[in-house]
Structure formats: structure tokens, C-alpha cells
Amino acid sequence: MDDAAMEAPATAGPAVGELLARGRARLEAAGCDTPRLDAELLLGEALGVSRARLVLDRDENVPSADVERFERLLLRREAREPVAYILGRRDFRRLTLNVDRRVLIPRPETELLVEVGLELPAAASVIDVATGSGAVALALKDERPDLSVRGTDLSPDAIEVARANGARLGLEVEFAVADLLDGAVADAVLANLPYVPSGEPLEPEIALYEPARALFAGAGGLDLVRRLVGEVAGSPGVALLGLEVDPRQASEVVALMRDAGLEEVEVRRDLAGSERAVVGRR
Ligand SMILES: C[S@@+](CC[C@H](N)C(=O)[O-])C[C@H]1O[C@@H](n2cnc3c(N)ncnc32)[C@H](O)[C@@H]1O
Structure with a gap:
């Protein structure tokens, strides 16, 4: 989220914490093993911030473009696509490797x-x-x-x-x-x-x-x-x-x-x- 987004009024969109809770519930219902972690990784990706930042920004409102981006990632995970393919990367020892379905x-x-x-x-x-x-x-x-x-x-x-x-x-x-x-x-x-x-x-x-x-x-x-x-x-x-x-x-x-x-x-x-x-x- 950029500074302008962080300063948006409370009515601008759902808060980070609310989106995380909703995402977690949906992924749990879809049968995902680690719904909370996955929701955090996907929201972090949609907003371009770290998981730690999400905690600090819990009460911040999220602009609608970012909410839509999160929704698209969530839909893929609900269809049980692995998080690593959705993000396009996976850590392995000291490296971050790019991965896809190949x-x-x-x-x-x-x-x-x-x-x-x-x-x-x-x-x-x-x-x-x-x-x-x-x-x-x-x-x-x-x-x-x-x-x-x-x-x-x-x-x-x-x-x-x-x-x-x-x-x-x-x-x-x-x-x-x-x-x-x-x-x-x-x-x-x-x-x-x-x-x-x-x-x-x-x-x-x-x-x-x-x-x-x-x-x-x-x-x-x-x-x-x-x-x-x-x-x-x-x-x-x-x-x-x-x-x-x-x-x-x-x-x-x-x-x-x-x-x-x-x-x-x-x-x-x-x-x-x-x-x-x-x-x-x-
Ligand atoms: C279990 S994956 C391991 C990939 C990687 N080493 C890893 O650990 O993430 C097995 C790999 O074997 C490859 N493979 C299958 N048959 C093979 C063969 N006859 N000769 C060489 N590679 C083969 C597949 O294309 C696939 O990339």
C-alpha cells in the first residue's frame, strides 16, 4: 500500500484484518491445510508488502484495486492451486527460485x-x-x-x-x-x-x-x-x-x-x- 492508500478514509474499503479473516475462512472451507498462512501470503502479494507489515496495518483500509487483486489470488488458491505457483516463487535453502507449472x-x-x-x-x-x-x-x-x-x-x-x-x-x-x-x-x-x-x-x-x-x-x-x-x-x-x-x-x-x-x-x-x-x- 502506498502512503495515499494508507491515509484513505475508513469507508474506502475493508480493513486488512477483515480481508485476512475472510480469506482465511474461505480457504479453510476450500480444504486448504494452512489457510491463515496462505491468506497472509496472498494478501501480502496483492498489496506488495511483507506478512509482518500486514500485522502492523491490520486496521488500515485497502483500496478497491488491491481488494480485487487479492480476490483473484484467493480464487486460484480456493481451486487448490499451490501458493508457490500463484506467487511464482519458492524459497529453497538460501535461494528464492522462480517456479511455475512446468x-x-x-x-x-x-x-x-x-x-x-x-x-x-x-x-x-x-x-x-x-x-x-x-x-x-x-x-x-x-x-x-x-x-x-x-x-x-x-x-x-x-x-x-x-x-x-x-x-x-x-x-x-x-x-x-x-x-x-x-x-x-x-x-x-x-x-x-x-x-x-x-x-x-x-x-x-x-x-x-x-x-x-x-x-x-x-x-x-x-x-x-x-x-x-x-x-x-x-x-x-x-x-x-x-x-x-x-x-x-x-x-x-x-x-x-x-x-x-x-x-x-x-x-x-x-x-x-x-x-x-x-x-x-x-
Ligand atoms: C520429483 S521432480 C524433482 C525436481 C527437482 N530435483 C526438485 O527436487 O525439486 C522429478 C524430475 O524428474 C524429471 N524426469 C522424469 N523422468 C526423467 C528421466 N527419465 N530423466 C531425467 N529426468 C526425468 C521430471 O521432468 C522432473 O523435473
């Missing part, structure tokens, strides 16, 4: 894969297979500039998003279209592959809006994991493979890696304590 919205648990990469020796080379928005590759380069990082994805649309994120953030990561490793070699391979079993019911935010190609991987969800483990097993130059998994799949992925000849296979837990990544070495 890419999966990066999840907090995927930060674990970045932590695996942070342990690599100086100047190691890494491929982030199935990079999507470029989240893992870009966060790794941001926090370990000495690493040589490449991001690949089967989807040309995803690579376009990842390249744009890299250019905007000024991070030197090479992005390319590829089907899994496609013969490439690096010291380490990290991947958050699609791992949802086909046909598994998902929340509307995911099922209706996120790209199916980023989610599903065969009846057990492990088709792509199995293929990538096989490719790494046949590529002696790769010293480390780190995969994000559904916690229900962790023990099966451990067995797959061991059967493929990888050693020191270990499971890593995310901040919620779930078995979220499997790491193998040779």
Missing part, C-alpha cells in the same frame, strides 16, 4: 540431498539428475562454489526454468536435457527422481497442478530409481550416488544399491526424522 515445487525435505553434496571433496564434479527448477544443483553451487555442478532433466520445459533461475541468480551451473545419466560421468550423482507409485491418490495441489512426469514412476514408484542405480553401477567413474526416496521405499532402495555393487550404503533422515535419502559409494 516444474515440481521444491520441497524442504529435498534440502537433505544438498547436504549430501556439501560433504563432497573440494572441486568434485556433480550431476543433479532430474533437476526440475534446478533447486539442488543451484543450492549446491551457491553453498559450494568450488564444485563443478551440472543439472539435467528429461523435460526441456524444466531445463528452461532451471537455466532462467541459474542466470537470474548468477550461479554457474550447466543445464542440459538428458534421459537420466545419458552416458555422462561425474564424481557424484544426486537425484530426486519421480518416485510416486502410478495411481497413488494425491492431494489436489499435487494431482491437479504439478507435472505428472515429475511424480510417477511405475507401479512401485521405483522404475526410474532402478534404472539410474543400474546406470551408475555401469559407470565406474561415479564415486557416490545420493537419492531422495519415499521413506516407505528406503529399505528397498538400500537393497537395490547393494545388489548393484555399491558400498557403505546408508540411509539419511530428514528434519522430521523420516528416512528420506539413500547414499551409496564405491
